[in-house]
Amino acid sequence: MTPSDNFDDLRDLYQEVILDHGRRPRHAVRLEDFDTTAKGDNPMCGDRVQVWVKFDSDTIGRVGFEARGCAISIASADLMAETVQHRTKADTRKLFESFREMARTGTCPACDAALDEPIERLKPLAGVHEYPSRVKCATLPWHALIAALNGAKEASSE
Amino acid sequence: MTPSDNFDDLRDLYQEVILDHGRRPRHAVRLEDFDTTAKGDNPMCGDRVQVWVKFDSDTIGRVGFEARGCAISIASADLMAETVQHRTKADTRKLFESFREMARTGTCPACDAALDEPIERLKPLAGVHEYPSRVKCATLPWHALIAALNGAKEASSE
Amino acid sequence: MNVMTNPTTFDVERIRRDFPILTQKIRGKDLVFLDSAASAQKPRAVIDAMVHAMETQYANIHRGLHWMSERTTEAYEAARDAAATLMNASDRSEIIFTHNSTEAINLMAHSYGRGVMKRGQAVVISGMEHHSNIVPWQLLRDAHGIELRVAPITDAGELDMEAYGALFADGKVGLVAITHMSNVLGSVVPAERVVKIAHAHGAKVMFDGSQAIVHRKIDVQALGCDFYAWTGHKLYGPTGIGVLWGRRELLERMPPFMGGGDMISSVTYEQSTWAAVPHKFEAGTPAILEGIGLKAAIDYVQAIGFDAMTAHEAALTEHALARLGKIDGVHIVGQAQDRGGVISFTLDKAHSHDVATLLDRQGIAVRAGHHCAEPLMRRFNLDSTARASFGIYTTHGEIDALADGLIRVREFFT
Amino acid sequence: MNVMTNPTTFDVERIRRDFPILTQKIRGKDLVFLDSAASAQKPRAVIDAMVHAMETQYANIHRGLHWMSERTTEAYEAARDAAATLMNASDRSEIIFTHNSTEAINLMAHSYGRGVMKRGQAVVISGMEHHSNIVPWQLLRDAHGIELRVAPITDAGELDMEAYGALFADGKVGLVAITHMSNVLGSVVPAERVVKIAHAHGAKVMFDGSQAIVHRKIDVQALGCDFYAWTGHKLYGPTGIGVLWGRRELLERMPPFMGGGDMISSVTYEQSTWAAVPHKFEAGTPAILEGIGLKAAIDYVQAIGFDAMTAHEAALTEHALARLGKIDGVHIVGQAQDRGGVISFTLDKAHSHDVATLLDRQGIAVRAGHHCAEPLMRRFNLDSTARASFGIYTTHGEIDALADGLIRVREFFT
Numbered sequence A, B: 001m002t003p004s005d006n007f008d009d010l011r012d013l014y015q016e017v018i019l020d021h022g023r024r025p026r027h028a029v030r031l032e033d034f035d036t037t038a039k040g041d042n043p044m045c046g047d048r049v050q051v052w053v054k055f056d057s058d059t060i061g062r063v064g065f066e067a068r069g070c071a072i073s074i075a076s077a078d079l080m081a082e083t084v085q086h087r088t089k090a091d092t093r094k095l096f097e098s099f100r101e102m103a104r105t106g107t108c109p110a111c112d113a114a115l116d117e118p119i120e121r122l123k124p125l126a127g128v129h130e131y132p133s134r135v136k137c138a139t140l141p142w143h144a145l146i147a148a149l150n151g152a153k154e155a156s157s158e
Numbered sequence C, D: 001m002n003v004m005t006n007p008t009t010f011d012v013e014r015i016r017r018d019f020p021i022l023t024q025k026i027r028g029k030d031l032v033f034l035d036s037a038a039s040a041q042k043p044r045a046v047i048d049a050m051v052h053a054m055e056t057q058y059a060n061i062h063r064g065l066h067w068m069s070e071r072t073t074e075a076y077e078a079a080r081d082a083a084a085t086l087m088n089a090s091d092r093s094e095i096i097f098t099h100n101s102t103e104a105i106n107l108m109a110h111s112y113g114r115g116v117m118k119r120g121q122a123v124v125i126s127g128m129e130h131h132s133n134i135v136p137w138q139l140l141r142d143a144h145g146i147e148l149r150v151a152p153i154t155d156a157g158e159l160d161m162e163a164y165g166a167l168f169a170d171g172k173v174g175l176v177a178i179t180h181m182s183n184v185l186g187s188v189v190p191a192e193r194v195v196k197i198a199h200a201h202g203a204k205v206m207f208d209g210s211q212a213i214v215h216r217k218i219d220v221q222a223l224g225c226d227f228y229a230w231t232g233h234k235l236y237g238p239t240g241i242g243v244l245w246g247r248r249e250l251l252e253r254m255p256p257f258m259g260g261g262d263m264i265s266s267v268t269y270e271q272s273t274w275a276a277v278p279h280k281f282e283a284g285t286p287a288i289l290e291g292i293g294l295k296a297a298i299d300y301v302q303a304i305g306f307d308a309m310t311a312h313e314a315a316l317t318e319h320a321l322a323r324l325g326k327i328d329g330v331h332i333v334g335q336a337q338d339r340g341g342v343i344s345f346t347l348d349k350a351h352s353h354d355v356a357t358l359l360d361r362q363g364i365a366v367r368a369g370h371h372c373a374e375p376l377m378r379r380f381n382l383d384s385t386a387r388a389s390f391g392i393y394t395t396h397g398e399i400d401a402l403a404d405g406l407i408r409v410r411e412f413f414t
């Protein structure tokens, strides 16, 4: 209970990378020049996110977002923005499926080996599966991104 | 399970006097010449009774009834008709209160000593208190009688 | 009393050991419980599941971020999965938890009746409904200008299919709300034909499956119906929980029934928006412990298997009809071909209430009265009947006890 | 953790031994359960009462003529007596059992709102209602042309009595439906004054007592109100049962809410007539086991006594306000003078969901979110808060654990 406190017991979900991205997201910016955008809304907990996407020929050039929510949802949005850059829509969709599986169950045995590298970068969020009510925090930005890729304005609630 | 069966276990509620009055009620007759009449209805179990009263100056001269219901309700109506004969309205009301207490609890410690004799005649029905759902079968004809004495057409449901 | 319908899969004595209450003495006699159609007894598994939840993980659900709330949410939502599997629903979100069958039917009358049906349309019920499937439609009729039509039943206590079909002639029928199995006569209606005729005339069908769910394997997709209501306490589960199953596309068109916590998407004073089905229909703190108990009950009957249970009950019913049918003065009400383990009867010269009390005196619990089906009683010119009904724990020996007890009652009265 | 508010009458360690769940470990830590306002834990007495009923006497009630049905009817109806005594109702028939508070309020909106109120009349709620006391009135407004008025609250989270009074000026208000104690702020409204003003303008008053019933001795005759709604699971009872108390003469004027078994006097296809109150409002098989559990819960709290409980909770609340108030970055939402054991707060730089999860990781269960009170959140420009709430088993030590845990969370986030 002092500054010398070690926080090991709190780190299974809130790993340093999550705290860091939650505190200082790199991609938390509204893109002025974008191709598509969509919102996600979790009325149950008040989390809200908007995602903007700029394509670079047939891959995602850049993703920006604005979010109101917890550290998990902001870190997830930021890690997502980072991870999907330079990927095709199809790959991004596959990555979303894998990520969702990981967030729900902690692992993704059936995951495409080609996705090993990006999934590895999203792994810090896998701990969320032990907190079922927090899974949506992690997946909400992804739902918004997929909605944007599909040309929808809003993510349909799960 | 043969004609030699003894029925002791069935007799706590269905004493011989009840079976007898239930089977062959003496007062189950619609009075043509009467001063007041009222109905009682227990919609919960379908029991129905109508009671006719002929006064003899300031006492009850005669009670007749028509009932559709179980042995308990018919026996109770018949014993009632027998017991209230030649009693004043006031006594009949007191008797009803005492009887109701006895039907509910099995005894009537606070009962008026002046009512010892008629209460004794109604005692065979005291066993009904062990069968709470049957208490109304025993009291329904009384409710109709009191309604008739009050000049009401129907007993109000308890 | 050890009679096994199917020795390889169904051992009634083993099942009886799962129900702690069955060892009770009633008025000094062994309990013979033949009132399962009113409410069934609870196996140890149901009791334990509820106790376990209260002792180790209880908390309110759905919005809790803490461990106990999450565990309890999982346990409660597992009941939805269990109910969906039990009925072969195509989607778990089609399972709405209610208070009991009665609330499920009121939800229908309110939300489908007032929300989707139009004035001037008609609802068809049958001549053998429980009050819970009559009164909600009368309230709808009076509030919303819906006509109420009654499909008659035959003297045997079966749905009169010809008369039923004729009710659709004018094209006004929007909904059929009909019992799948009568709680008085035991009659099972020909559900697929009922649905086929209704659908051919553009009407939806809701079954009141309060009795049927206990006696038959229910497959809502095979039945082809649109809604199916039942109640947990008759399926060996706790009181306080029932189920309305409905096709998702219909549920989505229906407005909510009650408003409150958990059924909203967002609330402002001006306007609120609704959560997705099934939550739209589940306002307030649900029957959490009861859901957990119901899950255990469903698991319990599924482990025994409906084939075995149905066979056991068919054997019991056959035995009971044979034994009671041979007693002078006993009249069985309803002679349907297709029937479940519920038998109503009268005894000459004895009122059904006296019969019930005198059987009770011998430890035998049957029900007597109008069984919440007054119009059906009138159909047979009766005020009341006595009714014996069977569960998975009922034995042939108990039916013999009933028959012997009835013979004594008859002799006692003559 | 052994702090006794009143050593002669209130021994929290003894009380804790009555609650089996309190010895659980959560994520390896001792459970610190501070989510009682969402739903309280169940004492052994409640668990045992329900188990005992299921193991020894269970049967459906009200029409059974057999021993078990009669015993169970008695046990269930004893819950009505207990609830009447708890609230000091003048007549047991004024106690209506519902599913939960939410159903009680929907019953009011339906039966009093549609059945007794006239188009053009208004209902007054407050700015700190639970969704369960907002949405039913919105549904009424939209279906029946009733205006919905909101009595504002002050920055301290108290009812603005002047503004409240002003709502009655045009004489249109027919009903006030208002929380007795906020589930978010802990604020208790000045109930007698609320009633006095309403009655002076000819309006009836219903309190949503879901929270207040747990923290105060409720005397409906002293309050002078007309209806009072609450829910069993917050008063240490089972889920699946709630209570609506109403003045008998008002209940008698109200049409039924749901139709079905048990609420009728007689049924024909043409017309049905209703049973007397309270049964008119209780359709279908009631929550029998839950009534029996609720009776045990009421007996349990009555034996402890509301004076002792209220004193204990006041001491806890004072301690918590003092400890949390001293933590840098913690902001307590709501500063009402008169308040119960419910405290909402925010922590700078940490979202309330993260706070709740990080407390949970330390074994401390609090709730986070909008607490089914979105309009109230908006009133304070918040999306969500974390909320700690206390029960009879809560200790000063647990509040210290919360404060220490929060300090860790704050440091973890900076």
Ligand SMILES: Cc1ncc(COP(=O)(O)O)c(C=O)c1O
Residues within 6 Å of the ligand: C261, C283, C284, C285, C286, D037, D038, D100, D101, D102, D103, D130, D132, D133, D179, D181, D182, D183, D208, D210, D211, D231
């Ligand atoms: C003030 C208030 N009103 C109403 C409710 C609704 O209670 P229930 O969910 O049991 O219907 C609650 C609790 O959730 C509450 O705190």
Ligand SMILES: Cc1ncc(COP(=O)(O)O)c(C=O)c1O
Residues within 6 Å of the ligand: C037, C038, C100, C101, C102, C103, C130, C132, C133, C179, C181, C182, C183, C208, C210, C211, C231, D261, D283, D284, D285, D286
């Ligand atoms: C055919 C039928 N429908 C409806 C009901 C009502 O069920 P519940 O009382 O559980 O709502 C019953 C049982 O009482 C029933 O047998």
